[in-house]
Structure formats: structure tokens, C-alpha cells
Amino acid sequence: MTEQSNTSRAPRDTVAELKPPLNAEEFQVLAERILDNVERVLDGKPFAARMALIVMLAEGHLLIEDVPGVGKTVLAKALAASVGSTVRRIQFTPxxxxxxxxxVSIFNQVDREFEFKPGAVFANIVIADEINRSSPKTQSALLESMEERQVTVDGETHALPSPFTVVATQNPLEMEGTYALPEAQRDRFMARISMGYPDASAELAMLRQRDTVNPLDTIGPVASRGDVERLIAWARGVFVSPIVEQYCVSLVQATRVHPELRLGASPRATLQLVRAAKVLAALDGREFVLPDDIDQLLAPVLAHRLIPTRRAVSAHDRSGVQAVSEVLVELLERTPVPHSGRTELRS
Structure with missing residues (x-):
């Protein structure tokens, strides 16, 4: 079933699109405004909010995985409500x-021809709620749209609006009624994050704040679609030096030959790691990427793409997630970090 939010009717902001390009300070101010708005309804989860914004501005897709009731859908809705773009929510069910x-194409008996009726994926932000509760056949319907930003129905290709981001939530596989996401679909998500349980103070604040009102009802757009496009354009221009590019490639290629991994990261992962690092650098007020940016994003961007060997899991009596995490820590420790001066990193 699909649900369209009130923000989906927001008109295209042509005035914002005519504004001049942003500078570094304006990027930070506008991005922080969106972050602050999201965090108004997401108590004690600054990392999750920041990662959601990074993925959107890097033109990627976000997978939020955790147990029910920890705020996965709230995060997706808060991000969507903070920007004046079209938003559609899809509740994935069997x-x-x-x-x-x-x-779907429907035959129009008046005009005697088929008409295409767009599905819920035709929006700037698509909230795919509990994506792993639908069948693999339905999950695969997102593959083309997530990678190529288009949909092909009955041999005709239809372009999706720009910008386009899928924010999907999923429950752990051990939960009842779930289907594993195929490797091809996991690889299309730029990053995967977990919400985790709030600490005691955040949970107490939640009880007091949400006793009589839903915080999602109190927030509105703080940036237009044109503003988001300007943020994306600025992030694209952040400089990545050859030595940082080589560092990134070395880390990704190491996953493909590690003895404890039977599936390493794809070239798509390399591209998305660099794009996310550009946004992270811009959020920190820099016009160039540092190796530290790559290090911070390595686990969120790569972990969900890697598959450990059965031997690596069983030999140390650990879960697949633990095995992958330990491999990434090992790769960071043994891969030489560029130590060139900032002049070389930024020119």
C-alpha cells in the first residue's frame, strides 16, 4: 500500500533554482538547518540524522536496519518533512x-490507447517502509530506479524526478515474516545504519515530549527542492586528491582478496564511498576530502555489501555482522594512510 504525504504537493521552487551557487559557509548553514529540524523529532541520534543527510546530498540511497520501534520510520519521515520535495511512502507487505x-499501463477506452499511471516510486524521496517484508519479486522492482533513476514498463522508459532518494527501513532477518535483500539490491544502497536503543535520558525526554503531541506534526520544510539541488551541486565540486583516491581504492580492493570474505565491495561501492566523503567534508566546512573522511564512512558504506565466509563465522563463534566489522577494522589498521600535507590534499 502507498501513502502520499502532505509535502508531496509542494510546488517546484523555481526561485530557489535561480539563486547563485552556494559557498562553503552557506552550505554549512543550510545543511545544519535541515539537521536541526530532523533532530527535533529524533532524540539522541545525531549520527543517524547526519548519515541520512549525507546520503541524500551524495545522491545515494539509505538502508536503516534495526528492531521495530526504535525510530527507523521516524527518521525517514523527518528527513522527508524537512525538505520541500515530493514524498511518497510505500508500506512493503507480502x-x-x-x-x-x-x-502500470492502463488501456484508455476513450482514446483507445494505453496510458502510463506512475507508481509510488515517482517522487523525490521514497520511504520504503519494512522493505524486507515483501517478496523478492517486489523488492527487485526498485533495482532499475535506484541505479538508473528511471522505470521501464511495457518497453517504455520513464525518467524519475531529480533529486531522487530511497530511504528504506528493514527489520533484522531473524524477525518473523522477513525476506533477505538480494546482494544486487544491498549494493545499490549507499549506506546502511542502525538506530540502536536510546539512552535513559533520551528515552525519558521522549516520554515527556510525546505525551500529548506527535513531534512529526510540528515540523515543516526548512529547505526547498532547489536548495537541495544547490547543496548537491556544491558537494559534487569538493576536491578529492589522487592520494586520497588511491587510499580509497586500496581499502576497497583489500575486501576482494581478504580470506575471511567471500564477497568484497564492488566498484559501485568505491564511487559511493568517495561521493559520501565529499559531503562529509563539505559538512565540516572543507572543500577537500581527507583520509579521515574515508575512515569514518568505511563501515556505513561497505559493511552491508560484504559477505563473510562460513568458516570465518563459525571458527570464532561470531555473527556475520561481527565478522565483517572486525575485517574492516583490520583493513583500516593495515592500510597505509596518506600523510601528505594539506596543500597536496586540497590542490
Whole structure:
């Protein structure tokens, strides 16, 4: 079933699109405004909010994985409500059909021809709620749209709006009624994060603040679609030096030959790691990427793409997630970090 939020009817902000390009300070101010708005309804989760913004501005897709009730959907809705863009929510269920996601061609008896009726994926921000509760066939309906930003139905290709971001939530596989996401779909998500439980003070504040009102009802857009496009354009221009590019490639290639991994990171992962690092640098007020940016994003961007060997899991009596985390820590420790001066990193 699909649900369209009130913000989906926001008109395109042509005035914002005519504004001059941002500078570094304006980027920070506008991005922080969006972050502050999201954190108004997300108690004690600054990392999750920051990662959600990074993925959106890096033109990627975000996968939020955790147990029910920890705020996965709240984060997705808060991000969508903070920008004046079209927003559609899809509740993934076992009976959801691929055509509900992509759209369908319907025969118009008046004009005697087929008309394409767009599905819920035709929006700037698509909230795919509990994506792993639908069948693999329905999950695969998102593959083309997430990678190529288009939908092909009955041999005709339809472009998706720009910018386009999928924010998906999923429950752990041990939960009842879930289907594993295929490797091809996991690889299309730029990053995967976990919400985790709030600490005691944040949970207490939640009880007091949400006793009589839903915080999502109190926030509205603080940036237009044109503003988001300007943020994206600025982040694209952040400089990545050859030595940082080599560092990134070395880390990714090391996952492909590690003896405890049977599936390493793809070239798509390399591209998305660099794009996310550009946004992180811009959020920190820099016009160039540091090796530290790569280090901070390595786990969120790569972990969900890596598959450990059965031997690596069973030999040390650990879960697959633990095995992958330990491999990434090892790779960071043994991969030489560029130590060139900032002049070389920024020119």
C-alpha cells in the first residue's frame, strides 16, 4: 500500500533554482538547518540524522536496519518533512505487487490507447517502509530506479524526478515474516545504519515530549527542492586528491582478496564511498576530502555489501555482522594512510 504525504504537493521552487551557487559557509548553514529540524523529532541520534543527510546530498540511497520501534520510520519521515520535495511512502507487505511500486499501463477506452499511471516510486524521496517484508519479486522492482533513476514498463522508459532518494527501513532477518535483500539490491544502497536503543535520558525526554503531541506534526520544510539541488551541486565540486583516491581504492580492493570474505565491495561501492566523503567534508566546512573522511564512512558504506565466509563465522563463534566489522577494522589498521600535507590534499 502507498501513502502520499502532505509535502508531496509542494510546488517546484523555481526561485530557489535561480539563486547563485552556494559557498562553503552557506552550505554549512543550510545543511545544519535541515539537521536541526530532523533532530527535533529524533532524540539522541545525531549520527543517524547526519548519515541520512549525507546520503541524500551524495545522491545515494539509505538502508536503516534495526528492531521495530526504535525510530527507523521516524527518521525517514523527518528527513522527508524537512525538505520541500515530493514524498511518497510505500508500506512493503507480502501482497505488494511490483506494479504498485513502478506503475502500470492502463488501456484508455476513450482514446483507445494505453496510458502510463506512475507508481509510488515517482517522487523525490521514497520511504520504503519494512522493505524486507515483501517478496523478492517486489523488492527487485526498485533495482532499475535506484541505479538508473528511471522505470521501464511495457518497453517504455520513464525518467524519475531529480533529486531522487530511497530511504528504506528493514527489520533484522531473524524477525518473523522477513525476506533477505538480494546482494544486487544491498549494493545499490549507499549506506546502511542502525538506530540502536536510546539512552535513559533520551528515552525519558521522549516520554515527556510525546505525551500529548506527535513531534512529526510540528515540523515543516526548512529547505526547498532547489536548495537541495544547490547543496548537491556544491558537494559534487569538493576536491578529492589522487592520494586520497588511491587510499580509497586500496581499502576497497583489500575486501576482494581478504580470506575471511567471500564477497568484497564492488566498484559501485568505491564511487559511493568517495561521493559520501565529499559531503562529509563539505559538512565540516572543507572543500577537500581527507583520509579521515574515508575512515569514518568505511563501515556505513561497505559493511552491508560484504559477505563473510562460513568458516570465518563459525571458527570464532561470531555473527556475520561481527565478522565483517572486525575485517574492516583490520583493513583500516593495515592500510597505509596518506600523510601528505594539506596543500597536496586540497590542490
Amino acid at each position: 501482497d505488494l505487487l511490483p506494479s504498485d511500486v513502478t506503475g
